[in-house]
Amino acid sequence: xxxxxxxxxxxxxxxxxxxxxxxxxxxxxxxxxxxxxxxxxxxxxxxxxxxxxxxxxxxxxxxxxxxxxxxxxxxxxxxxxxxxxxxxxxxxxxxxxxxxxxxxxxxxxxxxxxxxxxxxxxxxxxxxxxxxxxxxxxxxxxxxxxxxxxxxxxxxxxxxxxxxxxxxxxxxxxxxxxxxxxxxxxxxxxxxxxxxxxxxxxxxxxxxxxxxxxxxxxxxxxxxxxxxxxxxxxxxxxxxxxxxxxxxxxxxxxxxxxxxxxxxxxxxxxxxxxxxxxxxxxxxxxxxxxxxxxxxxxxxxxxxxxxxxxxxxxxxxxxxxxxxxxxxxxxxxxxxx
Amino acid sequence: xxxxxxxxxxxxxxxxxxxxxxxxxxxxxxxxxxxxxxxxxxxxxxxxxxxxxxxxxxxxxxxxxxxxxxxxxxxxxxxxxxxxxxxxxxxxxxxxxxxxxxxxxxxxxxxxxxxxxxxxxxxxxxxxxxxxxxxxxxxxxxxxxxxxxxxxxxxxxxxxxxxxxxxxxxxxxxxxxxxxxxxxxxxxxxxxxxxxxxxxxxxxxxxxxxxxxxxxxxxxxxxxxxxxxxxxxxxxxxxxxxxxxxxxxx
Numbered sequence: 001x002x003x004x005x006x007x008x009x010x011x012x013x014x015x016x017x018x019x020x021x022x023x024x025x026x027x028x029x030x031x032x033x034x035x036x037x038x039x040x041x042x043x044x045x046x047x048x049x050x051x052x053x054x055x056x057x058x059x060x061x062x063x064x065x066x067x068x069x070x071x072x073x074x075x076x077x078x079x080x081x082x083x084x085x086x087x088x089x090x091x092x093x094x095x096x097x098x099x100x101x102x103x104x105x106x107x108x109x110x111x112x113x114x115x116x117x118x119x120x121x122x123x124x125x126x127x128x129x130x131x132x133x134x135x136x137x138x139x140x141x142x143x144x145x146x147x148x149x150x151x152x153x154x155x156x157x158x159x160x161x162x163x164x165x166x167x168x169x170x171x172x173x174x175x176x177x178x179x180x181x182x183x184x185x186x187x188x189x190x191x192x193x194x195x196x197x198x199x200x201x202x203x204x205x206x207x208x209x210x211x212x213x214x215x216x217x218x219x220x221x222x223x224x225x226x227x228x229x230x231x232x233x234x235x236x237x238x239x240x241x242x243x244x245x246x247x248x249x250x251x252x253x254x255x256x257x258x259x260x261x262x263x264x265x266x267x268x269x270x271x272x273x274x275x276x277x278x279x280x281x282x283x284x285x286x287x288x289x290x291x292x293x294x295x296x297x298x299x300x301x302x303x304x305x306x307x308x309x310x311x312x313x314x315x316x317x318x319x320x321x322x323x324x325x326x327x328x329x330x331x332x333x334x335x336x337x
Numbered sequence: 338x339x340x341x342x343x344x345x346x347x348x349x350x351x352x353x354x355x356x357x358x359x360x361x362x363x364x365x366x367x368x369x370x371x372x373x374x375x376x377x378x379x380x381x382x383x384x385x386x387x388x389x390x391x392x393x394x395x396x397x398x399x400x401x402x403x404x405x406x407x408x409x410x411x412x413x414x415x416x417x418x419x420x421x422x423x424x425x426x427x428x429x430x431x432x433x434x435x436x437x438x439x440x441x442x443x444x445x446x447x448x449x450x451x452x453x454x455x456x457x458x459x460x461x462x463x464x465x466x467x468x469x470x471x472x473x474x475x476x477x478x479x480x481x482x483x484x485x486x487x488x489x490x491x492x493x494x495x496x497x498x499x500x501x502x503x504x505x506x507x508x509x510x511x512x513x514x515x516x517x518x519x520x521x522x523x524x525x526x527x528x529x530x531x532x533x534x535x536x537x538x539x540x541x542x543x544x545x546x547x548x549x550x551x552x553x554x555x556x557x558x559x560x561x562x563x564x565x566x567x568x569x570x571x572x573x574x575x576x577x578x579x580x581x582x583x584x585x586x587x
Contacts, residue, residue: 201457203447206436210444213435220427222416222445280435 027274027283030325031290034272034318038293042300049303057181059295064188065246066265067291070273071188071195072232072239073266074287078199079232080212080279081137083126086240087262088148093119094244094254095152098161108169116241122148123237127230137233145263152256162253174249184246188288191242195284208232213280268315269294272322276330293318345407346371346539347392347423347508352401354387361387365401365565367558369508369539374530376554377543380583384563385543389510392541393425394418422507426514431497432485439467439481442500474499474532491515491522495529508539515549527553547579559583 023029042050049055069086076083097115100106106114126144130137163170174184199205210218211228219225243262247254271277272293273286297318298311348368354361362384369375379385390396392403394412402409405421412418415425432441443463449456467481476495485493494514501509511530515523530553534540544550550557557574559566559582566582567574 197457201460203445203449203456203458206440206444206447206458209436209440210433213433217431217433218444220415220431222419276435280433 027281028286028289029274030322030329031273031286031293034322035289035293035296038296038300042296042304046300046303046305050300053179053181055180055299055303057177057179059292059299060185061180061182061250062295062298063288063292064182064184065243065250066262066269066295067288068184068188068191068239068246069236069243069262069266070269070287070291071192071284072236073263074270074273074275074282074284075195075199075208076232076236077267077270077275077277078212078279078282079208079229080215081127081130081229081232082141082267083123083233083236084138084141084263085122085126085145085148086236086266087259088145088152089119089122089237089240090244090247090259090262091254091256092122092148092152092155093241094248094258095156095161095256097244097248098163098254099155101163101167102161108164108167111163112169112173112245115244116238119241119244120234120238123240124230124234126237127233130233131226131229141263149256149260156256158256160253160255163248165252170245170249170252174246176250182246182250184249187242187246191239192284192288199284204228204231209280265294265315266291268319271319271326274326276326277323281330344370345404346373347406347541348404349388349392350402350404352388352391352403353399354391354396355399360563362391362563365560365563367565367568369541369556371507371537371539372534373556374534374540374542374554376550376557377541377560378547378550378557378579378583379560379566383560385560386512387563388560389425389512389541389543392418392508393423393510422505423510424501424504424506424508425510425512426494426497426501427512431500432493434486435484437482437484438471438479438488438496439463441485441496442467442470442481442503446504470499470503471496474502474529476529489522490518491525494518494526498526498529498533502533502536502538506538508541509533510541510543512543513545514542516545523549547576547583551576551579 069090073083073086093115096118097111100114101108101111104111122144126137126141129144130140133140172183173187174182176182199208207218207223207228210223211225215225244254247258269290270282270287271290273283273288273290275282275287294315297314298308301310301314302308345368350366352365353363365384365388367375377385377388387396391398392412394415394417403412404410410421412423433444436444440463448459448462448466450459464481471477471479471481474495476492476499479488479492485496488496498509498511514526518526527549530540530542542550542554551571555571557569557571557579559569559579561582
């Protein structure tokens with residue numbers, strides 16, 4: 001049995017990964033490169049306006065609203081699941097908070113707390129249905145997406161629902177700070193940092209990756225796989241509610257038709273940011289940068305004078321390119337020692 | 338190590354398992370000592386897997402007893418068996434491909450550092466201890482941060498075996514550990530099984546290849562039609578004998 005000993009000689013299979021390996025293993029690599037290209041492109045196309053404080057503020061504010069949903073969505077994708085219903089949850093929660101605080105006469109903070117409990121409960125229900133029935137979450141949340149969309153329309157009767165005007169709590173959560181900059185940006189960054197630490201530096205984070213990568217192997221060593229998935233579903237519900245609060249802060253109201261693209265955009269941001277759709281790999285930071293990229297394209301096209309419907313086309317093309325590149329990189333990284 | 342007066346780590350006596358009217362296993366008896374490798378051989382459907390699933394707590398026996406370190410023990414669940422030190426390594430279920438070796442090694446047993454109310458992963462300790470364990474079991478050329486997807490089949494088995502040993506495994510059950518491996522990788526896995534055996538771990542090895550199992554095992558337990566056909570010391574039975582027995586000759 002000397003085959004192991006024979007390899008004691010310096011081998012190319014290294015004890016320290018090379019610089020190249022370490023760079024290619026960065027999951028955010030793709031989105032950083034794409035951001036660089038998009039920034040250069042729009043700086044050339046709209047030199048005076050794209051880097052203005054107003055535009056940067058507007059891009060970051062839009063990023064916060066999409067990006068906070070992407071924080072949760074990327075964690076759920078890493079755990080091996082999806083939530084298509086996140087946009088309905090967002091609209092329903094926003095309208096519920098509005099109704100509770102105005103028609104319901106509750107103090108705003110009570111309405112906000114209740115709203116976040118509702119959105120988290122909706123997320124947990126998605127998880128419970130998915131885990132309980134063993135039906136893919138893509139299907140179960142497609143169903144709940146329609147259920148909550150219908151309930152949102154019923155609750156709002158199709159109208160905009162406002163929150164109390166000039167409420168200090170709503171202002172702290174998502175009020176204007178000048179130059180198209182809103183308070184939501186800070187909350188988003190804070191939530192993102194907590195999520196990044198949770199995923200990379202806690203036991204629960206390790207379990208989320210493990211459950212998404214190979215749920216049976218994780219179970220075999222005692223990881224409570226179902227509870228980990230349920231947590232991720234609940235988290236997506238919570239951030240859907242937070243995203244709704246951001247919208248209430250910016251606009252003072254919620255419309256029942258808002259957010260119907262939110263799930264697909266959050267999934268797109270996660271994929272652009274390096275999440276594997278098969279689960280087990282990805283990055284919260286990447287998903288946040290993916291949201292910035294998408295918001296940047298949206299505002300850049302407007303500033304460059306292009307019709308805004310190009311936005312969808314652009315983002316769609318980037319998603320496909322991102323998946324192709326991510327898949328080939330991850331396949332290569334998977335083989336690299 | 339308590340009541341190891343008999344020096345036997347695991348003994349099964351007259352173990353049987355029925356599924357309805359189907360008798361999967363009947364009257365199976367054998368034992369394993371510390372630092373001993375017992376090869377469990379038998380044709381497909383002979384009852385090897387059923388026997389393993391009884392020993393790792395997955396099934397409850399219909400009859401017979403299991404003695405763990407000399408005491409009659411009812412294995413209530415795989416978790417219970419694991420807590421006693423009975424560890425099973427399956428071919429495909431063992432590791433998470435997308436995680437690094439170190440993160441796999443410490444999955445659900447991650448070292449943490451407390452900072453006020455929150456516990457953070459001690460990534461440095463995880464990597465350093467994994468590197469140490471890999472060296473201990475004779476793997477000197479793998480970085481703990483390497484994703485498991487980059488490992489060869491033999492290296493994966495090696496890491497999975499090393500993991501069970503490190504976390505207090507006293508009896509290691511290996512179900513066809515080399516079925517998908519090249520000759521060289523098989524040798525590597527066997528050398529790690531030998532390392533673990535040298536540290537006093539008992540091993541039950543299910544293996545199709547009679548040459549391999551004869552090569553590494555100390556004892557050979559032949560299962561046929563749900564019965565133990567014979568329990569041989571290695572010296573008393575040759576590879577050709579094993580093949581003849583399994584082929585059905587008496």
